[in-house]
Amino acid sequence: MPIDITWLGHGCWLIAADEHRILLDPFLDDSPTAPIAAADVEATCILVSHGHFDHIADAAKVFQRTRAVVCSNFEICQWLGAHHGVDNAEPMNLGGEITLPFGRLALTVAHHSSQLPDGSDGGNPGGFLITIDGRRLYFACDTALFSDMALHRGVDLAVLPIGDRFTMGPDAALAAVKLIEPKFVLPAHYNTWPPIEQDAEAWAKRVIEETDAIPTVLAPGESFTLG
Numbered sequence: 001m002p003i004d005i006t007w008l009g010h011g012c013w014l015i016a017a018d019e020h021r022i023l024l025d026p027f028l029d030d031s032p033t034a035p036i037a038a039a040d041v042e043a044t045c046i047l048v049s050h051g052h053f054d055h056i057a058d059a060a061k062v063f064q065r066t067r068a069v070v071c072s073n074f075e076i077c078q079w080l081g082a083h084h085g086v087d088n089a090e091p092m093n094l095g096g097e098i099t100l101p102f103g104r105l106a107l108t109v110a111h112h113s114s115q116l117p118d119g120s121d122g123g124n125p126g127g128f129l130i131t132i133d134g135r136r137l138y139f140a141c142d143t144a145l146f147s148d149m150a151l152h153r154g155v156d157l158a159v160l161p162i163g164d165r166f167t168m169g170p171d172a173a174l175a176a177v178k179l180i181e182p183k184f185v186l187p188a189h190y191n192t193w194p195p196i197e198q199d200a201e202a203w204a205k206r207v208i209e210e211t212d213a214i215p216t217v218l219a220p221g222e223s224f225t226l227g
């Protein structure tokens with residue numbers, strides 16, 4: 001079963017496999033680089049890695065239209081339920097895994113922060129390890145580099161931030177590729193605004209030169225297919 005992974009700009013991704021549509025960190029209507037509006041995106045499952053606006057902005061809006069199950073940490077699920085009417089959620093916490101219609105979902109460690117847009121405590125930030133049909137996809141989401149990324153060694157796909165300032169930059173993301181040794185790698189969380197502008201093609205060249213991973217630089221709206 002092919003898995004299509006579409007970059008919707010910034011940290012937002014749509015993972016499509018069979019009838020499943022996994023929307024990760026929906027930030028569309030206020031994103032300068034999103035190729036699609038929140039009103040038009042498909043979703044059967046919505047993942048939210050942490051509480052920052054550039055990851056949670058359109059989660060409730062897409063939920064209200066699609067009724068897609070929302071998966072996030074306990075605090076964010078509580079907040080979405082209490083303030084935004086999200087009554088179909090799968091609360092998780094770091095290190096936990098659940099089974100969903102598409103496969104398995106793990107909430108993984110990320111080193112970052114997670115305050116919600118209204119100042120509420122958004123719990124601990126996370127990343128996601130998604131297992132579909134035997135393929136493992138690791139979305140680091142917003143995080144610093146940390147050596148335990150090696151626990152995800154050998155995943156089929158790693159998606160890593162390269163924007164710097166708020167997350168790993170190109171050097172740290174290259175070190176992450178060396179720890180994770182993914183088959184394929186995609187950069188994210190860059191070129192949304194001037195403070196996180198990066199040369200992704202230059203980074204991909206370094207990945208090719210220094211690792212065995214195969215990088216692909218997507219433009220917002222473009223897809224990578226895991227065959």
Ligand code: NI
Nearest residue numbers: 050052112142
């Ligand atoms: Ni963040």
Ligand code: MN
Nearest residue numbers: 011052054142
């Ligand atoms: Mn972010």
